[in-house]
Structures are given as structure tokens and as C-alpha cells.
Amino acid sequence: MPAYNSVFNTAEPAPRLIGNFPLFPLRTKVRGPVYALPFPDPPLAAHESPDPSSESYDVLDEVLALFRANTFFRNFEIHGPADRLLVYGIWFVSDCLAKIRPGASLREATKDVMNLALDLNFAIPGDPAWPLNQMYEPPRDRQEAEVLRQYMSQVRQELATRLLARVYDEGDAKPSKWWLSFTKRKFMGKGL
Template sequence: MAEHSSFNAVNNVEVVCGMAIPPIKTKVQGPAATIPQQDVIDIIDEAIKFFRPNLLFKNYEIKGPGDVFIIYMTVFITQCLRKIANEEKEANALRMLIEMARLPVPKPNEAGFFMRGIAKDPTSNAEGEKFSAYLKQAKEELVNRLIKVLYKDGVKSWDHKFWVGLSKKNFMNLKF
């Protein structure tokens, strides 16, 4: 059974373009509200935790705006793993992924956005800008956390090959 975001049911979470944009634990500059407690599970923790079980599904029932974020990040993690599949050193992998995370995020109504039909078109330019800025910040924070899972003491962890092995799958046949 697929894993779904706990942020689907949270009533006070802002929704932009059909995607939840809850507060996150981050030091990365951006529009997201920050959570000061490090022991709280945020939506980025969920995206990393749910990556491996959810990747096994070709179909994924979207139960709310949190799931839209999980879909985006699952596809992004797949791209990250493909990019660093053969990289031995943590510093090089982090540099490559930060570079990738900082690329502009297209709005749902722009060409090049891979989740057309899943995320909703922005109702205003400000909504579209907030959507793009939040995802850019979230991607950079996700990269910082993912590197800690994949590398230990500056080199690949033994778990690295299992994560990278999953990068050959396309979640819901979506490509970043």
C-alpha cells in the first residue's frame, strides 16, 4: 500500500497550485515558514521516508495537497540519485545536487513542468511565484538531508547502492 502525506489532513496548511506548502525545518532562504524543533517530522522528512515504498507503485492515489508535494519530491529524488549514481565523494555529490536544486522551477502552467494535470495552474502571478520559490527552497533542503542518508564520513554509505538502484524506476511514469 502506498504511503500518503500526513499533511493532506492538516487544515491550517497553506495550499498553492493544489500543493501543500507547510513549514519546514530549514536554514535555506526562501518563502517557507520554518520549524525550529529538529525532532518534528516535516513534509521533506516524509518525502525521503516514503521514497522507497512509493517508488514501487505505477499508480498513486492523490488524497490531498500533501501528496502532490510527495509526488514532486519523489520524482526529484529519482533525478538526484541518477545524477550522483557513480559519485564516490560526498562533497562532489552535494555540489552537483545543490546546483540541480537551484535551477528555476517552472510554474504548473508553463512548458517544461512535468506534473501537468496533477498540480493546478496558478490563479495569479504571485501564486505561481510562491509555488516556484517554495519548491526551489524545499529541493535544496531535501538535497542537504538526502546527502546525509547516502554518504557517511564523506564517502558512500553501504545503503547508497540500494537507493541508487531504485533510480532506474520512473514513479508514475513521470520524468523531471
């Protein structure tokens, strides 16, 4: 059985690409280089995603929806630019889950995960520390690299916020064991 690929691979209009990493619009309040999608009306609970046919559904909703299923795969065939963002999102979610201790309160987990998300010293495609440089093209110049770093920072912050809402959807006392059971899994045998 193959891994699940992104439905945004065939999105119209096509997203802006830096190298071959896509810059999709996001449903977020975090500032960044892409425009924000509208929030659903009526508003949803923080741990819920809009319906995939909604204009509010974005690629980060898909990352969280496919994370647990795709984590089991050691091979992943990239069918389009959205799959590159899906791979990066799954790696980042894995790193976030590794920061959450089983007995941690929401406040403690938020501190640890947001420190990871806000850290600006992370690798981008083309850097020697990037896990799959053979599948990702580097930015053409320093300006494109800075835009990509800003976008990836925006993705990291929004993913961290949404993940915490799902992991602590039953209250802030302890994290969901159904999410933490994936802390030791490595998607494609790699991590950030």
C-alpha cells in the same frame, strides 16, 4: 497494495495553497516564503529524522521516508494537497539520485546535486514541461507563480541537503548502494 499517502493530508491548520499545491512549513535554514519549524532538541544526526509525532517532523522527512517504498508504484491516488508535494518530492529525489555517480565522493555529489537544486529554471504547475498538469492547478497570477517558485526552490534545496546526508551517512568515501539502487526507477513512470 496501494502506495503510501501523506499523513499531512489532514494537517491542521490547513496549509496555504497556490493552485492546489500546498505550502507546508519546513524545518530548514534555507530562506523561503514559509515559516521554519523548530529543530529537534536534543539535535539529531544529519541523516536522521525526528519522530513523526514531533513538532519538528515535516513533509520532507516523509518524502524521504516514503521514497523507496513509493518508487515501485506506477499508479498513485492523490487524497489531498500533501500528496501533491509528496509526488513532487519523490520526482526530485529521483533526479538527485540520478546525478550521484556510484564512485562519487561526498564533495563531488554535493556539487552535482546542489547545482540541480539551485537551478531556478525548473517547471512549476501550469508550465508545459510540468509532468502532470491534469492533476495540478496552475497559479492564478504571476505573483503567486513567483511565490510557488520560491517555495519549490526552498523544498529542492532542503531535500537535496537531507538526501545527501542519508546517502553518505557512513562517510564521504562512497554513496550508499541501498539508495543508488533506485536511480533507474521512475515513480508513476514520470520524472521532472
